[in-house]
Amino acid sequence: MISICFYFQVHQPFRLKRDYSFFDIGVNHFYEDEDSNRAILNKVSEKCYIPMNRLLLELINKYNDRFKVAFSLSGIAIDQFQKYNPEVLTLFKELADTGCVEFINETYYHSLAFLFSKSNFKRQILKHKQLMKELFKQNPKTFRNTELIYNNELAHFIEAMGYTTILAEGADHILGWRSPNFLYQPSGCYKLNLLLKNYKLSDDIAFRFSNRGWEEFPLTAEKYASWLYSVAGNGEIINLFMDYETFGEHQWQDTGIFDFFKQLPEEIFKHPDFQFINPGQAHEYYTPVAQIDVPYFVSWADIERDLTAWLGNPLQNSSIEAVYALEKKVMNTGDQDLIDVWHKLLTSDHFYYMCTKWFSDGDVHKYFNPYETPYDAYIVYMNVLNDLHETILQRQKAKKKQSRKKA
Amino acid sequence: MKVLMFGWEFPPFISGGLGMACYGITRGLINNDVDIRLVLPTKRGIYSESQIEIVAADEVELSEHYRSLLESTYSFKTGKELLEHTISPYYTQSSAVEFFNKYQHLMTQQEGAHGNSVMAFSGNYGKDLMNEVFRYSVIGEYLGSLKDFDIIHAHDWVSILAGVAAKRISGKPLILHIHATEYDRSGENINQNVSNIEKFGMEHADKIVAVSYYTKNTIVSHYGIDPHKIVVVHNAVEKQKQIERFGIKKNLLDKYVLFLGRVTMQKGPDYFIEAANLVLKKLKNVRFIMAGSGDMMPKLISRAASLKITDKFHFTGFLNRVEVEKMYAMSDLYVMPSVSEPFGITAFEALLYDVPIILSKQSGVSEVLKDAIKVDFWDVEKLASVIINFLQDQKLAKEIVDKCKNELKNIHWNNAGNKLKNLYHAISFSHN
The missing domain is CATH 3.20.110.20 (7-stranded beta/alpha barrel)
Known part of the structure; x- marks a missing residue:
């Protein structure tokens, strides 16, 4: 069969x-x-x-x-x-x-x-x-x-x-x-x-x-x-x-x-x-x-079938590194809402929107992209991430204050 | 004394300093009892100004007869010779799109109100710019033919053809006001058509007004104009309203270092990023903000991303006037690293909000703000160390602001208006 x-x-x-x-x-x-x-x-x-x-x-x-x-x-x-x-x-x-x-x-x-x-x-x-x-x-x-x-x-x-x-x-x-x-x-x-x-x-x-x-x-x-x-x-x-x-x-x-x-x-x-x-x-x-044997990453995206739809240009690399760099801090807050918000920023689509290769796959990228340009996508993403970071820092400060009061 | 004035931008439709300068100049002239008929490509959405007679080019109705007459006249022919190609020196896709999105509602609001208009003008710096400049000159010739004025005053290359056409048909003298030349906008990669128009205008004008000695020097060296034909009238700043930082809360605690302007080569935004990178290696509680948009945005965003400083370096995109004011009010330091800045009115604006400034030596405004700290735009290390000094030394920052504001006291649009009025009289006198 x-x-x-x-x-x-x-x-x-x-x-x-x-x-x-x-x-x-x-x-x-x-x-x-x-x-x-x-x-x-x-x-x-x-x-x-x-x-x-x-x-x-x-x-x-x-x-x-x-x-x-x-x-x-x-x-x-x-x-x-x-x-x-x-x-x-x-x-x-x-x-x-x-x-x-x-x-x-x-x-x-x-x-x-x-x-x-x-x-x-x-x-x-x-x-x-x-x-x-x-x-x-x-x-x-x-x-x-x-x-x-x-x-x-x-x-x-x-x-x-x-x-x-x-x-x-x-x-x-x-x-x-x-x-x-x-x-x-x-x-x-x-x-x-x-x-x-x-x-x-x-x-x-x-x-x-x-x-x-x-x-x-x-x-x-x-x-x-x-x-x-x-x-x-x-x-x-x-x-x-x-x-x-x-x-x-x-x-x-x-x-x-x-x-x-x-x-x-x-x-x-x-x-x-x-x-x-x-x-x-x-x-x-x-x-x-x-x-x-597949030593290198493959994917189903674009003609390259590799990771370049999400990673590789400076916008994608810097933003994805920045979001994962927050993992420990986010998890340490123990705040389920914050943890959930952070996780939603991990979704691959955010990085797909920042893709700058506009060749034969450009049409597909454009179709799914709510932004005018990958640069707009990056700016919005980083603004959001910076706010999340700021929120976490504020929480940490408040915690320290509290523990000092208790002491 | 009645002036036929040709402008292009007017608040709030401004992409650079020209609109704000034009606004200030007209105010200064009115306070000196000069009558102005200000011609603009369009009136749509602009601030109403009861004391000025504003003529919108897209509302001027020409008879069929006059239209055909115009076609055979000089302005059309010269225009065609000059304008072999439709080009657009200001046009960048991102800024045009952003600009359009922001003001779309204003532009469409009044549509239909002038369905009889003969010509459609956007008054922007879009793809169709050269055609608009050309059509504008036809309107210039028509308004010139009315001869109900004493002198013609045209601002920058976009209104040169209109000004020269008005002069030809009326026989009245022409003053050409240069706020920026093609060399300031484009460096050495100039648009030849635009610089041809500029040279044409400078040669046909009876007098040229330059916004700084820096600009006068450009006009002499790049266009071969006799320095005696050029008068320098520095820009000023509107000071009537007392600006309050009170009530505007910063969204973050760190110190803000601001770049504000078009994000294009001549404004030096790339030097700002490099300096920011150096500062961020030494100081923690500081953020850099690049406010504005322009054709260098993609390159700069990529650069900031590569340097991995976007946790402390922010891009706002195009800001409207309210947002611009908010941005100044939140800032702790203003940096103008221009490669070539004919004037740089934003330095004045920053001072009004008590923001200390660092100026490029290659700027016109540094001629009048003698106490400001000046650096060469290319000296990124120096710029970084000056930024650090300012951020760490509150006393120094305050001292510079106070000194500069003191200088600002004597810089008023009324003085600029007075100079221009005297110039009008001198020229009409010698002309008669």
Whole structure:
């Protein structure tokens, strides 16, 4: 049997107030742009999360549990569903109840913590794991890191935490001549299984579906299924990983994306050797064919498939170093509100907005960027961070005063 | 005595010193009983000024006949010769966008109120600047043809074509007031079209007013103008209202060192950052603030980020007038590290808020503030050590403020107005 493994990423950052200025530092401690966060969440819920969740429920019912998908929901996306649109969460819970949907573990704040603080990284994973248990009654055994950022060291860390499966980008430079359509094992691991994204087939849906300049346009479910069939004989598992917002938000409803997806399972089931599975089931069907050595970080972003969407220019480097430098001070306050506010500043999107490479990926960056320029993003972020720092310093002073009084 | 005056900026639409200087000059002239008809590209959103007759170029209605007549006239032809390319020496995307966003509401508010206008003027320094300058000259010629004035007074290159056109058709004398030259704005990478217009204006003017000896020197050395044709009239500052720091609370406890102005090469913001970096290595409780925007912002933000000083070095972006005043009031030291500063009116403004100042030697304002501390813009180490001195020595800071404010007592727009009035009389007399 050849397995189709769908995994969808759901994430929404807490965006900062774009007009948070120097004059706000030390005075205004409310950083979130609540209006636009609510508006964006509700818009995307309307266009994507709600209709697509309903469609998935319909498909699972229709195919009697033979249809399966997996999700990774960032913790802060869930926070926003609870805050602004609980209906979406109810639908996700219904999906969990079908038993056909796996919820994958990730960092709660969709952060790059692994690169800067291992202890915080672990903390965020456990917080997210707890949330998965509470909401969906699942104990995650599969992990995916923010934006599929991955290397050997991360795999070892995750294996040590007891996971059985990890996801990564099937980038050409890590696969070499190999195909992404097999189960692999991270180099040096003995229990952990590695699923690599088939970026070509994934991007055919996520990026090219509505591109009229594409030679395969228009993409039908029948045509797409025929491409999947062609893997038969030289692959075992086809990993289709993409942003969930592909459906209805990146590819609008009028492109026919929903009809395409509704039709897809039927086309795939026409071939008797094809089935759907969840990432966590892969090792029950297959054994890893080889170990993959990834000494350097890979991700699923941009053509480079590296970290340069979030790190590398002085704006990104100085701001991310500055925010992680506060970790100890923040944790020492013991103030849950401050700790939460600080964690929200770790979200990778903040650094993505500061990206200055505007080449072929510039369009994508621009689409997701609430700021006019990466420099604006940096200024606002640093103003906010400076205010948070100032708040912590004030707390420390007040504490010292108090303890002196007591003495 | 009636003056036909061509300006460009007027508060609150100001991107540099020209608007504030123009405002002060008109006040000084009114107090000297001079009648002014001030022509501006547009009236939209500007402070109303009951004592001045303001003519908005975008509200002047020309008949079809006069329009076609104008097309064949001199100003059009010369304009075309001079303006081979549409260019924009002030234009930077970031500042234009910020400026527009801030004032969009003001600009759109009154739209429709002048649907009959013949020409659309923004009065900004946008992409269409050269075309606007050119159209402005047509209006200049029309207003000149009315001949109901004694003298023409034009400010900076943007209004030169209008001033010369008015002079040609009316036969009245022209005074050209230079607040900044293309060499001040762009260093050696000048826009040739703009400097051509400047030279053209300087040659056609009957007299040139320079805002400083520094500027007079630039006009002589770069444009080959006879020094005897140039009169220096220093800028001043509005002092009527007593400025109170009271009521404005600093948002943070540290000392603030301020840079305020366009963030462009000639203002020396890069030297400010380098000096800040040196100071921050020695002093803890100090923050540096760069207020303003301009084409050097991306480079400077990257530089500050690379130096990892953005926990103590802040960028505010473009500030409106209220925010500017707040910024002065919160500051403990004002630094003007200009590479080339024809005048530098902001030094006066800082003093009004009792903020001690450090001036670049390459500035016009240092000619009148003799007691201010001056450094060469390129001497970053010296600048840093002077900043440290000021921040550590309260007595010195106060002493400098007091001395400079004492000098400021004699610097008044009424005096500048009086000088200009005398100049008007001398020229009309010799002209008749």
